[in-house]
Amino acid sequence: MMPKLPLHRYRYTAKRSTARVRGSLLACSSEHANEQLRAQGLEVLRLTQLSLSIFAQLKHRVTQSDITMLTQQLSTLLNSGVALLPALALITQTQHKAGMRALLYQLITHLESGHSLANALRHASPQFDDFYCQLIANGELSGRLAPTLSRLTDYREKSQRLKSKVIKAMIYPLLIVFVALVVSYLMLTMVIPEFERMFSSFGASLPWFTQQVLTLSTYIQTLNVVHLILATLPFTVLHWAVKRHPQWQLSLSRLSLRLPIIGELLSKAALARFSRSLALSCQAGVSILTGLENAIATTQQAYYQIQLQHALQDTAAGSGLTNALRQTQCFPELMLQMLHIGEQSGQMDTMLLKVSDLYEFEVENLTDNLGKAIEPMIILVLGSLIGALVIAMYLPIFNLMSVLG
DSSP, X not given: OOOOOOOEEEEEEEEETTEEEEEEEEESSHHHHHHHHHHTTOEEEEEEEEOOOHHHHHHHOOOHHHHHHHHHHHHHHHHTTOOHHHHHXXXXXXXXXXXXXXXXXHHHHHHHTTOOHHHHHHHXXXXXXXXXXXXXXXXXXXXXXXXXXXXXXXXXXXXXXXXXXXXXXXHHHHHHHHHHHHHHHHIIIIIHHHHHHHHHHHTOOOOHHHHHHHHHHHHHHTOOHHHHXXXXXXXXXXXXXXXXXXXXXXXXXXXXXXXXXXXXXXXXXXXXXXXXXXXXHHHTTOOHHHHHHHHHHHHOOHHHHHHHHHHHHHHHTTOOHHHHHHHHTOSOHXXXXXXXXXXXXXXXXXXXXXXHHHHHHHHHHHHHHHHHHHHHHHXXXXXHHHHHHHHHHHHHHHHHHHHHO
């Protein structure tokens, strides 16, 4: 993958007629900065490169949503009969992000140098992955670039919608756990110390459970930044190991797919993404082997990626796609039956789209019902946690009242 698209701040001194103009702008290179100033009718006298703040980098960075919007706009303009270079020039005028203007400048520069659109995309930004560029290359060769862009737009919109639903489903329980931890921390550091001072004035022995909670409260109050760093260290090491070692990625993927409810959600999302990617490759005229390679890269689940690599090898050896997927023993029978019908009828892309629609619908249902499914469990855990702290504090009071009675 090529390095991230550079973006710099430039301070300029320029001349318009007899008046001098000073200011600053964002550009990917001095040539890009000069072109922007010339477009404003300015004659550049001096140009100085400055460092760009992290805030500005985040504000102007190119996101996946920006690429989807670019794909949609380019598809609309090409379908309207506008040529490629004028279409990109028109899109550039509507961009508010400096990162997108820089990306489009790179695209136009490469196209004017004689590159194809697919090659220009590969050189312009890492946001255009191999799958995207392969489809564009096939669209250019077949003379059906506009329809290919339309299908890419639809694919990206549905993929982003699916991803957002999965993230939303994951965030809900994590948010509840975070709230429970915050409430428990506040009780242990602010409420329970007041009870401890009150109990010490009684001079009576405390129940075992209350003593343990008070010990925990004392320990929590002694924590500092060093303890926090040590607590997060195992998670940092795990994240590093998963990034560096494929075997760790595979183990983590298997574990996540076995989780109740969440595992089913991740599995169906991966199947939906794989099916739609392969369907789009088939529609674009990409060979089944290349389409499988592209679909494997977009699946984003290490377990399925490993199994699909085995299926790819079997398919390359002459086996049918359905038989190759069945040999992995990790794909649902309903999906395999639908793909078998697609193979027999010569409508593989249509059946893959139906499979994708089916699993996307199931993912939507799962995410909509996830809150209802885990809400009783969350209430039970949260209530037990807070209730235990409250009981621990009131046990001595109950004992004292019984003694007085």
